Amino acid sequence: MSATTANRRLALRLALAAVLMFGFGFLLSPLYDVFCRVTGINGKVTRTGAVTEAVQVDAARQVRVQLIAVNNEGMPWGFRPEQHQLSVHPGEQTLIHYVAHNPTAVEMVARAVPSVAPAEAASYVQKVNCFCFEAQTLAGSASQRMPLVLMIDPQLPAHIETITLSYTLFDITADQVGHQSAPQQPSARRVSL
Amino acid sequence: MLTQAVAHEHHHGPPPGLMRWVLTTNHKDIGTLYLVFSLVMFLTGGCMALVIRAELFQPGLQLVQPEFFNQMTTMHGLIMVFGAVMPAFVGLANWMIPMMVGAPDMALPRMNNWSFWILPFAFAMMLATLFMEGGAPNFGWTFYAPLSTTYAPPSVTFFIFAVHMMGISSIMGAINIIATILNLRAPGMTMMKLPLFAWTWLITAFLLIAVMPVLAGVVTMMLMDIHFGTSFFNAAGGGDPVLFQHIFWFFGHPEVYIMILPAFGIISHIIPTFARKRLFGYPSMVYATASIAFLSFIVWAHHMFTVGMPLAGELFFMFSTMLIAVPTGVKVFNWVATMYRGSMTFETPMLFALAFVVLFTIGGFSGLMLAIAPVDFQYHDTYFVVAHFHYVLVPGAIFSIMAATYYWLPKWTGNYYNEYLGKWHFWLSFVGVNITFFPMHFIGLAGMPRRIPDYALQFADFNMVASIGAFLFGLSQLLFVYNIIQCVRGGYGADSRVWEGAEGLEWTLPSPAPYHSFTTPPDLREQGGEH
Numbered sequence: 110m111s112a113t114t115a116n117r118r119l120a121l122r123l124a125l126a127a128v129l130m131f132g133f134g135f136l137l138s139p140l141y142d143v144f145c146r147v148t149g150i151n152g153k154v155t156r157t158g159a160v161t162e163a164v165q166v167d168a169a170r171q172v173r174v175q176l177i178a179v180n181n182e183g184m185p186w187g188f189r190p191e192q193h194q195l196s197v198h199p200g201e202q203t204l205i206h207y208v209a210h211n212p213t214a215v216e217m218v219a220r221a222v223p224s225v226a227p228a229e230a231a232s233y234v235q236k237v238n239c240f241c242f243e244a245q246t247l248a249g250s251a252s253q254r255m256p257l258v259l260m261i262d263p264q265l266p267a268h269i270e271t272i273t274l275s276y277t278l279f280d281i282t283a284d285q286v287g288h289q290s291a292p293q294q295p296s297a298r299r300v301s302l
Numbered sequence: 303m304l305t306q307a308v309a310h311e312h313h314h315g316p317p318p319g320l321m322r323w324v325l326t327t328n329h330k331d332i333g334t335l336y337l338v339f340s341l342v343m344f345l346t347g348g349c350m351a352l353v354i355r356a357e358l359f360q361p362g363l364q365l366v367q368p369e370f371f372n373q374m375t376t377m378h379g380l381i382m383v384f385g386a387v388m389p390a391f392v393g394l395a396n397w398m399i400p401m402m403v404g405a406p407d408m409a410l411p412r413m414n415n416w417s418f419w420i421l422p423f424a425f426a427m428m429l430a431t432l433f434m435e436g437g438a439p440n441f442g443w444t445f446y447a448p449l450s451t452t453y454a455p456p457s458v459t460f461f462i463f464a465v466h467m468m469g470i471s472s473i474m475g476a477i478n479i480i481a482t483i484l485n486l487r488a489p490g491m492t493m494m495k496l497p498l499f500a501w502t503w504l505i506t507a508f509l510l511i512a513v514m515p516v517l518a519g520v521v522t523m524m525l526m527d528i529h530f531g532t533s534f535f536n537a538a539g540g541g542d543p544v545l546f547q548h549i550f551w552f553f554g555h556p557e558v559y560i561m562i563l564p565a566f567g568i569i570s571h572i573i574p575t576f577a578r579k580r581l582f583g584y585p586s587m588v589y590a591t592a593s594i595a596f597l598s599f600i601v602w603a604h605h606m607f608t609v610g611m612p613l614a615g616e617l618f619f620m621f622s623t624m625l626i627a628v629p630t631g632v633k634v635f636n637w638v639a640t641m642y643r644g645s646m647t648f649e650t651p652m653l654f655a656l657a658f659v660v661l662f663t664i665g666g667f668s669g670l671m672l673a674i675a676p677v678d679f680q681y682h683d684t685y686f687v688v689a690h691f692h693y694v695l696v697p698g699a700i701f702s703i704m705a706a707t708y709y710w711l712p713k714w715t716g717n718y719y720n721e722y723l724g725k726w727h728f729w730l731s732f733v734g735v736n737i738t739f740f741p742m743h744f745i746g747l748a749g750m751p752r753r754i755p756d757y758a759l760q761f762a763d764f765n766m767v768a769s770i771g772a773f774l775f776g777l778s779q780l781l782f783v784y785n786i787i788q789c790v791r792g793g794y795g796a797d798s799r800v801w802e803g804a805e806g807l808e809w810t811l812p813s814p815a816p817y818h819s820f821t822t823p824p825d826l827r828e829q830g831g832e833h
Contacts, residue, residue, distance in 0.1 A: 116409040116481045123477040127515045134519025134549060138534055141545050148612075181538065222537050228612060279538030 154225055156235040157242070160260055166200035167263045174261075177275040178207060184280045186211055186219060186247070191254070199263040202237055206254045207276065211247035220244045221276040230272045233262040241276060315817055324419070327411035328817060329396045334714075335418050336393025337707075341783070343385030343425065344700075348776050350378040355738075355772035358765050361757050371755035372440035373432065379443025380461075383561065384468045385425050387695065390703045391564040392417075392475045395503050398710065399479060401808040401815060402497045404488025404824045409481035417474035424467035431457035442753060444554065447535035447546040451527045458528065462521045469518040476507035476514075488807070490826030494585065497806055501588050502567030505595045509556045509563075512599075517553040520546065544609050551602035559598045562662075562694065563591055565702030566633055569655050571806070572709050573637050576652035577644025578803040583636040590629035597626045607678045616675040623673040627666065634663055649801075650724030654705035657697055657732050665693030668743065686746025692739045696775075697732075704731070704782065711786065712800045716814030717793030723785045730778035737771025 146155050174197055176190035187210035197203045211217050221241040225231040236242075240255035247253060261272070316322045316331065323335060353374045357365045366374070396414065400407055408414045431438040436455035439445065450458060483496070483504045496504075523534040523546075533539025535546045566587075574581045581587065603611060603619040611619075637659050646652070668690040672681055681687060704727075712718050741764035750761045757765065796813040811819050 112485065115485050119481045119485060120410055120413070120477050123480060123511055124473075127473045127477075127511050129515075130512055131515035131519050134516040134553075135523070137516075137519075137549050137552065138523070138545060141542070141548060220538060222540070277537070281538050 154223065154231050154234050154236050156232070156262075157237075157239070159237055160202070160235060164200045164260065165263060166198050168198050170199055170263075171196045172199060172261050172265065172269070173271040174203075174205075174259075175271060175273045176205065176207075177273060179275060179277045181277055181279045184219070184278050185213055186217070186278060186280075187252075188221075188276075188278045197261055199261045199265055202258055202260045205257045205259070207240060207257065208252065208254055209245065209247060209278070210252040211249060214249040216246060216248045217280065217282045218244050218246050220279050220281050222279060224275045224277070226273045226275065227269065230265065230269050233265040233269075234272065234274075235260045235262065244281060325415070327407070327415050329400050329408045329411070329414065330714075330815065330817065332408075332414050332418050333393045333395075333397030336389045336396060336421075339418075339421060340386050340390035340393060340703075341786075343381050343389070345779065345783075346429070347378050347381035347386055348779065350374045350381070352772060352776050354378065355769040357755055358757070359769040360766065361759055361762050363756055366755070368755045369437060369440060372442075372753065373438040375753050376439045376442055376445075377428075377432070380428065380439075381425070382695070383443065383557070384465075385421075387561045387699045387703070388468075388472060389421060391503070391506070391561075391699075392472075392479075394499075394564070394568070394703070394706050394710075395475075395479050397714065398808060399482055399500050399503060400486070401811060401819055402500050402806060403483060403486060403491055404807050404820050404826070405482055405486035406818065406821050406823075408478050409486055410478050413474050414478050417471045417478065420467050420471040420474075424464045424471065427460050427467070428464040431455075431460050434460070444550060445524075446550070447524060447527070447543050451524050451535055454528070459525065462525050465521045466518055469514045472510050472514050476510035479503055479507045480511075488820070488823040488826055490828070494588070495826070497567075498570040498581065498584070498587055499564065499567035502563045502570075502591050505591050506560050506563045509560050509595055509598065513553040513556040513560075516549060517557075520549045520553065523549075544606075547606045547609060548603070551605045552599075554605065555602040556595075556598040558691075558694075559594055561699045563595065565658070565662075565699050566591060568702045568706045568709075569637060569658050572651050572655040572705055573640050573659075574805070575709075575801050575803045576649060576655070577641045577646050579640055579644040580805075581636065582639035582642075583632070586632055587636055590632040593629040594626060597622065597629075601626065604673055604675075604678075607675045608682045620673055620675040624670060627670055630666055634659060634666075649708075650719070650721060650728055651705045651709035653725065653728045653732075654701045654708065657728070658701045658705065661697030661701070661735070662694055665690060665695075665698055668693060681746065683752050684746040685742040685750045685752060688752055689739050689742035689746055692742070696739065697735050701731075701735075707782075707786070709801075710808075711789055712796035713808060713811075713813050713815055715790050715793075716796055716812075717789050718796050719785050719789040719793065723781055723788075727778055727781040727785060730781070731775055734771050734775030734778055738768050738775055739771075741765075741768045741771075 145153060173194060175194050176192070178188045178190055180186065180188055187208070189208055191206045191208060195203070195205070207221075209219070223239070223241045225234055237258040237260060239257050239259075241257075245253075245255065257274075259274075316326070316328065323331065326332060326335075353366060354371065357363070357371055396408065399405075434455075434457045436457060438457055439450070439455065439461045441449035441454060445461075483500050487496070523532070526532040527534050527536055527541075533541035535541050535543050537543065570581055570587055601619055601623045603615060604623045607616060607619070648656075668686065672678055672687065672690055708719060708724055745761045745764045745768075748761065750757055750765075798812045799809045800813055801809075807820075807824060808815070810824070
């Protein structure tokens with residue numbers, strides 16, 4: 110019967126639409142990352158690696174950089190920047206250290222998740238090197254100095270005088286042990302800094 | 303044609319016994335099943351609301367532990383949204399849409415049976431979590447990560463599968479309704495002659511198909527985060543909990559229109575009937591519904607003004623949200639204009655419809671207040687929000703369902719309900735709803751947060767008033783149940799038109815509507831501009 114065929118065809122098309130929307134739900138996750146990267150509204154630094162073009166150091170201008178360290182809930186490590194505040198000239202590369210100490214008796218793995226405030230400044234910060242690029246492993250009772258090399262783009266809008274870099278330290282020991290043989294998590298969900 | 307339908311009934315009546323309901327593919331049977339299921343869920347979720355209000359009667363902890371209180375707020379929300387309001391509208395659509403468009407049944411009757419029978423199992427699973435170790439879900443009906451992932455009770459997995467099942471049920475129901483409306487209309491029933499309940503449901507069904515899969519997606523991501531080591535919402539692994547809120551509200555905002563658009567359709571039938579005038583501005587009603595549906599996709603972040611959005615985002619979501627007031631205002635204007643100079647009578651369905659117009663508009667106004675981003679920082683997560691969405695859902699969606707029940711009950715059963723009891727039910731509900739939810743505006747503005755079992759002393763009086771109202775509203779629903787049962791069992795017989803001013807194809811069928819109706823479609827091509 111043609112009416113039955115028409116119903117069936119419409120139902121299949123609508124079901125297909127539902128399946129596509131299910132996929133779209135998952136697509137929102139990478140889209141969210143892309144959107145935040147393009148607009149820079151999430152306070153995430155996307156410029157990483159060595160400075161490739163010659164940048165003129167703006168010696169006349171000083172930008173205050175404040176450093177914050179936060180432990181996520183239940184993270185026992187000692188975690189702090191060596192200095193809480195410094196002044197840098199836009200265009201110069203600055204080396205800063207964070208210090209981490211594992212007070213427990215066992216080896217632990219941690220990951221620092223960064224954030225920049227104000228978010229508008231995020232796209233003018235270049236992290237040449239950062240301890241947050243990879244997971245940090247510390248044996249029991251061990252300490253380490255963790256480097257951070259950054260450069261502020263001289264294009265930074267004039268009204269921004271202070272930039273705050275915040276790192277939140279997460280305990281990922283359980284994840285690392287549980288998934289040693291498994292490959293890394295899907296790249297779409299990884300923060301690219 | 304009528305005699306034909308009646309003659310048919312003798313040959314193809316429903317088979318007797320329980321299996322009639324399990325195996326049925328008849329749209330009227332399935333509509334009844336949906337409505338009964340919804341009523342049971344409404345009373346279950348209502349009991350949970352009364353547990354909440356009983357605990358909040360006085361400051362301090364009297365009746366339940368905070369952990370159980372959180373389970374009650376969560377389950378109350380989930381059951382009312384997914385178990386009471388949505389199935390009630392699907393049930394009304396099943397009963398009425400084939401009769402309104404002149405179709406013999408729904409387009410896909412077997413799928414119809416399936417989409418209903420998934421629901422009892424989904425809710426049995428969800429309610430079973432109350433008896434599990436660690437208790438039922440306790441993270442609020444919005445189940446924000448990481449509360450619903452890292453810190454969730456073990457029963458969250460059952461909750462996730464229950465949501466999957468409801469989602470499948472809703473999507474199948476929506477597909478069926480779209481297929482019925484698009485393919486099975488009687489000859490001559492053009493789209494712009496479609497009854498408004500069918501129009502609003504058509505648009506709602508498209509919303510369901512667009513967003514229920516997104517809900518399924520977000521709970522699947524939760525499932526993967528909890529059990530398979532992914533980090534969609536886990537900051538430690540590079541994910542982002544704010545992403546959860548974006549995806550959830552991308553579903554959640556269209557969802558609130560899924561719960562109100564069919565109500566707009568119902569009210570657009572009842573007001574013309576009892577004002578004895580044609581609906582004012584039929585085309586603008588259709589376009590307003592479509593605009594609301596479109597806008598619902600671009601306003602979701604007004605639920606999350608406080609997550610730390612850039613100013614441009616706050617402004618965009620603030621203004622796009624306020625834009626929704628325009629088509630909604632068109633609708634309210636049209637309802638009022640329909641009543642203007644009509645010969646109105648005030649039977650129970652009309653009373654509920656009038657209360658809908660007034661109280662839903664109050665809920666809309668508090669929604670506008672919440673849409674103002676700078677002041678939302680004050681209102682966010684307070685009882686003001688609770689007052690707002692209960693005003694649009696209880697005297698909005700629920701009142702429209704009650705109005706529809708009284709309006710069409712004589713058509714379904716062949717008997718008038720008891721008008722006297724119906725009026726009592728209305729006035730007790732009307733007073734109860736306002737006593738319950740109006741004080742919540744005040745305690746919300748004064749700073750009382752949502753989802754807490756205990757509160758500061760200065761909120762004590764209004765909370766006591768709200769609790770008294772809640773028990774009044776809750777207990778008066780027993781009148782509703784009693785009235786329906788009495789009406790099904792017998793009563794003053796109704797003729798086919800039931801109401802003096804009723805217009806539409808469903809009123810050309812005898813009351814009670816025969817088991818099989820419109821086996822040959824009515825031909826509307828002769829008739830003029832009536833819709």
